[in-house]
Amino acid sequence: xxxxxxxxxxxxxxxxxxxxxxxxxxxxxxxxxxxxxxxxxxxxxxxxxxxxxxxxxxxxxxxxxxxxxxxxxxxxxxxxxxxxxxxxxxxxxxxxxxxxxxxxxxxxxxxxxxxxxxxxxxxxxxxxxxxxxxxxxxxxxxxxxxxxxxxxxxxxxxxxxxxxxxxxxxxxxxxxxxxxxxxxxxxxxxxxxxxxxxxxxxxxxxxxxxxxxxxxx
Numbered sequence: 518x519x520x521x522x523x524x525x526x527x528x529x530x531x532x533x534x535x536x537x538x539x540x541x542x543x544x545x546x547x548x549x550x551x552x553x554x555x556x557x558x559x560x561x562x563x564x565x566x567x568x569x570x571x572x573x574x575x576x577x578x579x580x581x582x583x584x585x586x587x588x589x590x591x592x593x594x595x596x597x598x599x600x601x602x603x604x605x606x607x608x609x610x611x612x613x614x615x616x617x618x619x620x621x622x623x624x625x626x627x628x629x630x631x632x633x634x635x636x637x638x639x640x641x642x643x644x645x646x647x648x649x650x651x652x653x654x655x656x657x658x659x660x661x662x663x664x665x666x667x668x669x670x671x672x673x674x675x676x677x678x679x680x681x682x683x684x685x686x687x688x689x690x691x692x693x694x695x696x697x698x699x700x701x702x703x704x705x706x707x708x709x710x711x712x713x714x715x716x717x718x719x720x721x722x723x724x725x726x727x728x729x730x731x732x733x734x
Contacts, residue, residue: 530591531544545580548580560575574617578613666681680714691704691705
């Protein structure tokens with residue numbers, strides 16, 4: 518195979534059964550930029566300023582994930598269009614990145630990971646213990662929600678977006694968020710900001726129901 522001219526789909530299929538250093542080197546070179554981009558994007562949903570080392574750690578975990586169970590993900594991959602492997606890589610990277618931070622915050626908070634449906638049952642945030650397909654689907658939802666929040670900076674500030682994820686995904690209370698020096702808000706102020714963001718987001722995505730963890734206040 519001419520690695521430099523092969524498509525990423527071809528490289529994925531080849532590496533599913535090959536240990537050729539040139540093929541794997543080119544495959545990693547093609548995959549790393551996208552995996553890094555997704556890792557950075559997901560990291561910013563969890564922390565305000567993720568370090569390059571954190572992103573690198575996640576990318577390494579993505580590559581290890583592709584090699585798990587005798588490269589099952591690569592062996593099961595079936596091309597469905599030009600460079601369609603990149604779509605699969607994006608989902609895997611998102612799932613791995615969220616798992617990375619779930620482990621960290623589960624440990625820091627005594628094993629507790631808070632989840633909360635934003636509306637209907639199908640809008641629930643990722644849950645530990647869910648199957649791989651469900652985690653990937655829910656990780657995609659997280660990215661879509663964050664994209665919604667980022668799409669309206671004149672309505673949802675970067676600060677309020679960070680407060681939203683601290684409360685709804687990382688499990689901090691309004692009082693705990695208020696104690697973070699960067700927030701500059703009282704607990705009531707945090708609750709007000711969270712309520713405003715939640716109402717706006719529910720209107721945007723069309724989910725009017727409520728459940729799970731209640732809105733603050």
